Amino acid sequence: MLKILNFNKKNFLFFLITTLLFSQSEINKVYSDVKNDQNSIDVEYLEKINDDFYILDEGDLLGIQIIDLIEELEKIQVVIDSQGNIVVPEIGRVFVSGLTINELENLLNKKLLKIIREPDVKISVIAPKPLKVSIRGEVKNPGMYTFFYGDPQVDNDKANYSKIGFTPTVFNAIQKAGGISPFSDLTNIEVIRQNPISNGGGQIKTKLNLLKVLTTGDKSQNIKLKNNDNIYVAKGDEKITFKIKEALKSNINSPFINVYISGDVRNAGPLNLKRDTDLNTAIIISGGQGFFKGNVTLSRFTSDGGYSNKTFRFNRNNKRGSKKNPYLKEGDIIFVGKHSLKVVNEIVTDLTRPFVGIYSTYKIFDF
Numbered sequence: 001m002l003k004i005l006n007f008n009k010k011n012f013l014f015f016l017i018t019t020l021l022f023s024q025s026e027i028n029k030v031y032s033d034v035k036n037d038q039n040s041i042d043v044e045y046l047e048k049i050n051d052d053f054y055i056l057d058e059g060d061l062l063g064i065q066i067i068d069l070i071e072e073l074e075k076i077q078v079v080i081d082s083q084g085n086i087v088v089p090e091i092g093r094v095f096v097s098g099l100t101i102n103e104l105e106n107l108l109n110k111k112l113l114k115i116i117r118e119p120d121v122k123i124s125v126i127a128p129k130p131l132k133v134s135i136r137g138e139v140k141n142p143g144m145y146t147f148f149y150g151d152p153q154v155d156n157d158k159a160n161y162s163k164i165g166f167t168p169t170v171f172n173a174i175q176k177a178g179g180i181s182p183f184s185d186l187t188n189i190e191v192i193r194q195n196p197i198s199n200g201g202g203q204i205k206t207k208l209n210l211l212k213v214l215t216t217g218d219k220s221q222n223i224k225l226k227n228n229d230n231i232y233v234a235k236g237d238e239k240i241t242f243k244i245k246e247a248l249k250s251n252i253n254s255p256f257i258n259v260y261i262s263g264d265v266r267n268a269g270p271l272n273l274k275r276d277t278d279l280n281t282a283i284i285i286s287g288g289q290g291f292f293k294g295n296v297t298l299s300r301f302t303s304d305g306g307y308s309n310k311t312f313r314f315n316r317n318n319k320r321g322s323k324k325n326p327y328l329k330e331g332d333i334i335f336v337g338k339h340s341l342k343v344v345n346e347i348v349t350d351l352t353r354p355f356v357g358i359y360s361t362y363k364i365f366d367f
Helices: 002-037 043-048 101-112 170-176 210-215 242-249 279-285 341-351 359-364
Strands: 061-067 076-079 085-088 092-095 120-127 131-137 143-149 161-164 184-194 203-208 229-235 256-263 269-274 295-301 307-313 333-336
Touching (some): 076 085, 092 101, 101 120, 131 170, 143 170, 170 210, 170 229, 184 210, 256 279, 269 279, 279 333
Parallel strands (some): 256 333
Antiparallel strands (some): 061 076, 061 120, 131 143, 184 203, 184 229, 295 307, 295 333
């Protein structure tokens, strides 16, 4: 009897180990398949997704209309709460987070069958929730950004949110993150998105080539964002290419620059200006126009990490963009009036700390 038990025990252990090894092999295979594929799809699929695939979540204000064969019942408005629920008359609390509009309509129709013979639920999104996206990789300010619906354009201030009157795109998200870096690979941008339950659930991803948007105007690569999208801008193999230079000069970067002005002006200090602002305009904005006709020193960071000083004779008639009235760049420091070179250098040294992070662009790019 003991021998039989030992034999059975050995067989059981052999069976158990074999099963575990086989199971682990299968698990590794599945993990490898998911890791290598992750439901990768073509960009056209995401472009075809319309509002019917809008995924509901906390903060959405919904309009619900229930119709039966006899009458149209009262329309109601509900907000999805922090737990992902709504409260519907005659039904009660319903968990809706993660569903599309069509999926929620079908769910409510099934629940209403108990009290209405042939219910017909119509749902609309009256006020969409704030759109939150995450952006990582080779952008100036990676992180989480929120777009609120309201104003007709994207706000380019330093806050991690914007008010919009349209659906933002990947292009807008990169703008909001401060623009690309000198190492950005615009041909390799990954977007990971939540997939509707009726389409299989989970996550789907696609690769975008935003360089086509910049060079050929191919807008199909600049897809509209959905809530909880994750964007990753890959790092390129080379520090600098002609194509990346073109991208940095485009409006994918913020349309504003930050400069500093000091000296014989009424409003000395930092200035936030449009990217195409010239030297004379900055001086005039700062209240330095008057009858001033003296020298102006422009201090600019150079490709080796230092800075250079150029002195100009101020003349209101100097042509915009000319050598005597150049367009300004991010981080420029302007001195109006007479300053010794020593004073200029001391002020530049004092001001460099607020401009940390700007240098990386100037070390590689000179445009």
